[in-house]
Amino acid sequence: MPGSINDLGRFSGPGLLILSSLADGPKHGYAIMMDVQEFSGTKMEPGTLYGALTRMEQRGWIEPLPPEERRRPYRLTTAGEAVLRQQLGSMNQIVQTGQQRLAAAGA
Amino acid sequence: MQIATLLRYYPPAWRARYEDEVTDVLEQHRVSYATWFDLVRGAFDAHLDPRFSGAVGAAGRRLRRAEIAIFCAFIAFVVAGIGFQKLTEDADKAGLMQAHAAIGIGYYAVIVGAVVALLAVVAGGLPIAAIIARQALAASRRDLLAMLVVPPLLFVALVAWGAVDLRSSSTIDSASIRGLIGFFVLAAIASAAAVSLAVARTDLNDVVLGLARWASIIATAAMGLSLAGVVVWGVGLHSAAPSSFALDGGVLTSYAYVTFLRVVIVMALAVVASLVALWRAPGRDVFMAG
Numbered sequence: 001m002p003g004s005i006n007d008l009g010r011f012s013g014p015g016l017l018i019l020s021s022l023a024d025g026p027k028h029g030y031a032i033m034m035d036v037q038e039f040s041g042t043k044m045e046p047g048t049l050y051g052a053l054t055r056m057e058q059r060g061w062i063e064p065l066p067p068e069e070r071r072r073p074y075r076l077t078t079a080g081e082a083v084l085r086q087q088l089g090s091m092n093q094i095v096q097t098g099q100q101r102l103a104a105a106g107a
Numbered sequence: 108m109q110i111a112t113l114l115r116y117y118p119p120a121w122r123a124r125y126e127d128e129v130t131d132v133l134e135q136h137r138v139s140y141a142t143w144f145d146l147v148r149g150a151f152d153a154h155l156d157p158r159f160s161g162a163v164g165a166a167g168r169r170l171r172r173a174e175i176a177i178f179c180a181f182i183a184f185v186v187a188g189i190g191f192q193k194l195t196e197d198a199d200k201a202g203l204m205q206a207h208a209a210i211g212i213g214y215y216a217v218i219v220g221a222v223v224a225l226l227a228v229v230a231g232g233l234p235i236a237a238i239i240a241r242q243a244l245a246a247s248r249r250d251l252l253a254m255l256v257v258p259p260l261l262f263v264a265l266v267a268w269g270a271v272d273l274r275s276s277s278t279i280d281s282a283s284i285r286g287l288i289g290f291f292v293l294a295a296i297a298s299a300a301a302v303s304l305a306v307a308r309t310d311l312n313d314v315v316l317g318l319a320r321w322a323s324i325i326a327t328a329a330m331g332l333s334l335a336g337v338v339v340w341g342v343g344l345h346s347a348a349p350s351s352f353a354l355d356g357g358v359l360t361s362y363a364y365v366t367f368l369r370v371v372i373v374m375a376l377a378v379v380a381s382l383v384a385l386w387r388a389p390g391r392d393v394f395m396a397g
Contacts, residue, residue: 028128028131029128029129029131029132030131030132030135030136033132033136045136045141045142045145045146046129046132046133046136046142046145046146046149047142047145047146047147047148047149047150047152048145048149049132050125050128050129050149051149051152051153054121054125054153054156054158054159058158067127067128069131070127070128070130070131071128071131072128
């Protein structure tokens with residue numbers, strides 16, 4: 001079992017954004033922050049970014065690649081992909097349910 | 108102050124792994140107050156994380172044992188201090204304290220020493236308690252959680268016992284007082300044992316152990332000050348009003364000199380035990396390297 005994104009505690013939200021960012025390929029820290037801001041509007045600070053990265057690396061959801069000078073890219077692992085799919089699936093279920101109920105209430 | 112200097116306050120193991128990367132990110136990042144706050148909070152998180160700071164060596168474990176011993180000595184000291192409080196509570200001695208400088212100086216030395224020792228134990232113990240609670244919750248360690256709740260539970264039981272006794276009668280008889288004091292002493296021993304076991308079973312990092320080491324030194328010095336104060340107070344009282352020691356003003360209406368001697372003996376043992384523990388504990392340089 002790869003676990004759940006909720007295992008990250010207060011880093012659950014940032015963790016989901018980071019996994020989503022890494023879903024299209026490896027990125028280093030600053031590139032993750034920029035990407036997250038672009039697709040979600042969330043400005044992530046470095047302390048939070050690395051708090052989440054350390055926890056996800058420990059759980060084997062992401063893995064570091066060889067450093068490029070001082071920058072070290074990270075990539076999604078199979079376990080990380082499973083966690084991301086599971087979380088997005090349950091969020092999708094919530095979105096669909098909410099939309100259906102709003103539509104029913106409006107009709 | 109450059110924001111990257113905050114990274115110095117992260118644990119060494121974290122810095123070895125992530126400092127270069129985060130420095131690179133910070134150089135490109137638009138720094139705000141939120142960035143400073145976020146990095147400080149991250150430093151606390153990293154220090155509370157045993158993966159980065161829990162790997163203390165044999166010297167660290169020796170230091171932890173010394174700190175447990177000093178904590179237990181402090182608890183014994185507090186119990187003895189309550190006996191001292193009983194000796195000082197009648198109005199005659201309060202008057203003598205005003206009239207005779209030695210008695211007053213001794214009394215205030217006891218108070219100052221007790222307050223400083225308590226503050227030192229709290230300052231050194233709170234970070235350790237936070238780490239124990241965090242590890243207990245994170246790893247669902249019921250044994251640690253159970254040990255942590257022993258002191259507050261016994262305190263509540265003690266207060267409830269006293270409240271029930273007072274409610275049933277406006278004055279508490281000597282049998283009840285004996286029971287209450289016996290329960291208090293047993294509760295103090297059980298609480299000290301539970302906290303000591305919890306500390307022994309938790310991964311602590313060198314930063315909190317180093318802080319607790321300084322707190323232990325201050326607490327030991329403060330206990331020594333209190334002990335000196337008790338002796339000065341007793342010698343002063345014996346000179347000014349020798350008959351006071353022959354009265355039944357001690358704990359459980361015992362003779363005051365009996366209670367006084369017990370208080371001095373327990374406090375002296377506590378101070379000696381703390382000094383021995385400090386003497387045998389490794390120095391900061393040794394345990395940081397160990």
